[in-house]
Amino acid sequence: MNGKSVSEPSVPLERDRHAVMRAWLRKLPERTLMVFIAHRVEGKSYAEIAAELGIGECRVRWHMRKAIRHIMKIGKPYREAFAALDPVSQQVMELAWDGLLNDRIALRLGLSVRDVETRMAAALVALHKAATL
Template sequence: MRLNFGDLGSYSPEPLAEDSPLPPEDRVVLGSLATLEGLYHEKGPKLRRFFGRRVDRQDTNDLVQESFARMASAIRRSSAIIDDPEAYLQQIATNILRDRANSALQRSLSLHVPIDETEVAAPDPIAALEARDTLNRLQSALLRLKPKTREVFLAHRVDGQSYRDIADRQGLSMKGVEWHMRKAIGHLDRVLRSR
């Protein structure tokens, strides 16, 4: 069966020839699709589901409208006879999705910068030397601390122990732990400032 959307008027099926392979009652008569509006009401929900599975829900209605607008435009441009309007509409919908994908790809490629055109920041050798020097000075300063003060400081700062745990393990009071921590921090601070 062929639909002529050239005039978008009412639809009347072509008469069947006597030698037609299917009797008239076996043919699908799309009487409700006689106009573009009828096609919209009949196939619009299916097209919404098609787009809904492939794009954000908020875009589905716009894409359905665009599909029918493209179909109407194609019909207006030429008085073509569309054999299968549903398949034609499906192809339009597929083309719209392909156009959107190509557009997204072009936007992505426009943001791409080749690696040869970018400056890659290499490690700063001066900063690395300064960091290594600072670490060496801190290690030397820690070794100059009294053993008990060094143990208290490392237990808190490196091992993450609380003052209470350190006091219990070292046999010190909380005030004693605080005193050793002040002593170690003051010494390390003086070493770092004397640079």
């Protein structure tokens, strides 16, 4: 044994997923990013955002449409790469994104922790390649 805990993930999944999202979102203009985060992350209404930024609600809607179009455009290869994964690897990734640890994913899907780690690593590579095209 190499001294590594069986349940210790070999892939820093959460950090990788957030890094990909940050890289995508950094490409948005600052005001559009502020509007998107305020609405989708902080849960603020368009009226609240408009008041905070000193802009009209129609401008908030414009920024949200711009952000969503950007995400749809850059997310297309990512969605296609995810769809190309085998169904078990898709389940592994979805459970990981929901916050389950590798040992819990393995237990739920009837896999070994090593198989979960291997599938997750291969999926992350495929998704990263798709996202960087």
